[in-house]
Amino acid sequence: MISSCPICNIQVLTVELEQHASSHFEDDDQLQRDMELAHQIALAESNTDIVNGPEHCTGSFTSDSNAQGASSSHSGYPHHYAEVLDEQISCLVGAQIRSKFQEVQGGIMNLLKSCLESEGGSSESKISGYIDHHQSLPSEDKGWGCGWRNIQMLSSHLLKQSTEAREVLFGGSGFVPDIPSLQRWLEIAWDKNFDTIGSSHFHDKIYGAKKWIGTTECATLLRSFGLRARIVDFDSTESSSLQSKKGKCAANRAQGPMDKFLIKNNPPKSSSELCREDAESMRGQQVLVDWIWNYFASGCSDRFATPRVTISNKTPLYFQHQGHSRTIVGIQKKKGRGSQDQYTLLILDPGHRTADLERTLRSKKGWQCLVKRGVHTLRKPQYQLCYVDSGIANSEEMEQLKTIDSILVRF
Incomplete structure (x- = not known):
């Protein structure tokens, strides 16, 4: 099975996804969390509940001028830390799951x-x-x-x-x-x-x-x-x-x-x-x-x-x-x-x-x-x-x- 790396979007074998993604964050304290998110991305192709289509995924907040409030909260962070945080956000935007609730007709x-x-x-x-x-x-x-x-x-x-x-x-x-x-x-x-x-x-x-x-x-x-x-x-x-x-x-x-x-x-x-x-x-x-x-x-x-x-x-x-x-x-x-x-x-x-x-x-x-x-x-x-x-x-x-x-x- 082929999956996309959540960091660089390169297509790799799913079984090699963790090792590949690890190379982006060697010696980084955030590695464990990033790997958990990477696993969610890897499972996205087989889980219809995970919303990862282009119509729902907007990528990192910092790329959207309408999300000025979210991106500005990075101010004062070391550049590398801010990048890692943005990557986590980008992964979560694509991997988050819609809450299941009973819709009431008419509201x-x-x-x-x-x-x-x-x-x-x-x-x-x-x-x-x-x-x-x-x-x-x-x-x-x-x-x-x-x-x-x-x-x-x-x-x-x-x-x-x-x-x-x-x-x-x-x-x-x-x-x-x-x-x-x-x-x-x-x-x-x-x-x-x-x-x-x-x-x-x-x-x-x-x-x-x-x-x-x-x-x-x-x-x-x-x-x-x-x-x-x-x-x-x-x-x-x-x-x-x-x-x-x-x-x-x-x-x-x-x-x-x-x-x-x-x-x-x-x-x-x-x-x-x-x-x-x-x-x-x-x-x-x-x-x-x-x-x-x-x-x-x-x-x-x-x-x-x-x-x-x-x-x-x-x-x-x-x-x-x-x-x-x-x-x-x-x-x-x-x-x-x-x-x-x-x-x-x-x-x-x-x-x-x-x-x-x-x-x-x-x-x-x-x-x-x-x-x-x-x-x-x-x-x-x-x-x-x-x-x-x-x-x-x-x-x-x-x-x-x-x-x-x-x-x-x-x-």
């Missing part, structure tokens, strides 16, 4: 919009545009892959709604990669010195690992393509002050990757502690939903508005809390008793089956228990959100984006 957000419009009573909803639901699979990522699935959902929105994002994301492939391919992209982001502190938690390796990730890794991955991914931390004044005294976090830094969201064995709490936590929870609920409502409302126009539902041009929100993460695609407000409005988050959960979501939304029966989450369910002490501002960063901004910081909202 899942159109079905949700129809359900919201059909509800009785007085309500007003703000929702994102197009998004695909990516579910966790028992055979692949059940129990640990929710973070990657939320990245896939957010990426599906960006690829559909933003021409700029489509040109730079995943080498311009135009599709959402599977989890192993996303893990490779995150490692490349770390190699570009994005989030060096966070990468140390994983010892700079994530490919093939069944490890939880969070908003920090989502922002790191998207920022490495030049996208302006932002993180917002919601934390109580008491718990934030306590963490600051212990030296565990700074007010302007995302904690990441999952430290403060992992379930720990804590001692029993007194009644006064429980009462204080209830008060914190109520404050946190209102601060969080107010922020989310204002976020989606700030991107709304009357172009696609109906009396009940308005489409926002804002990206969905990667929503992280203790033990799980989901994707917020909108928010609903109903007039409550007196002057108090009642808010409900509209979410897509990777833990739900896409088939169940489509069936209930299409029939308009039972969809609320899968999509709606009332404010009373928001009882965690901390939350993180990740969203993406429009535009592509220039070279100077790319350097700033390498440090993953956050906006801290205390309650």
Whole structure:
């Protein structure tokens, strides 16, 4: 069998591919990773799932002026190291695999919009545009892959709604990669010195690992393509002050990757502690939903508005809390008793089956228990959100984006 060398494109026998490719990187610390990618290329001819045709492979980012954000992150590297990094990127662009997901005819957000419009009573909803639901699979990522699935959902929105994002994301492939391919992209982001502190938690390796990730890794991955991914931390004044005294976090830094969201064995709490936590929870609920409502409302126009539902041009929100993460695609407000409005988050959960979501939304029966989450369910002490501002960063901004910081909202 004949294969192309991923480095020089010379046709060689597949059995000799590793030895040939090794000659390009003698005495190079990156040899092992390059060989793994070379093996993927060698298998591409026999694997129909691997996308390596000319219509999907754009080559190295540095050859495309539209990918200015990605190429500029090489600045300051030794020339040889930059070349190796570009070669890794070029290989991954050709070898990455499209994520398999169930497409919903008509679009899942159109079905949700129809359900919201059909509800009785007085309500007003703000929702994102197009998004695909990516579910966790028992055979692949059940129990640990929710973070990657939320990245896939957010990426599906960006690829559909933003021409700029489509040109730079995943080498311009135009599709959402599977989890192993996303893990490779995150490692490349770390190699570009994005989030060096966070990468140390994983010892700079994530490919093939069944490890939880969070908003920090989502922002790191998207920022490495030049996208302006932002993180917002919601934390109580008491718990934030306590963490600051212990030296565990700074007010302007995302904690990441999952430290403060992992379930720990804590001692029993007194009644006064429980009462204080209830008060914190109520404050946190209102601060969080107010922020989310204002976020989606700030991107709304009357172009696609109906009396009940308005489409926002804002990206969905990667929503992280203790033990799980989901994707917020909108928010609903109903007039409550007196002057108090009642808010409900509209979410897509990777833990739900896409088939169940489509069936209930299409029939308009039972969809609320899968999509709606009332404010009373928001009882965690901390939350993180990740969203993406429009535009592509220039070279100077790319350097700033390498440090993953956050906006801290205390309650």
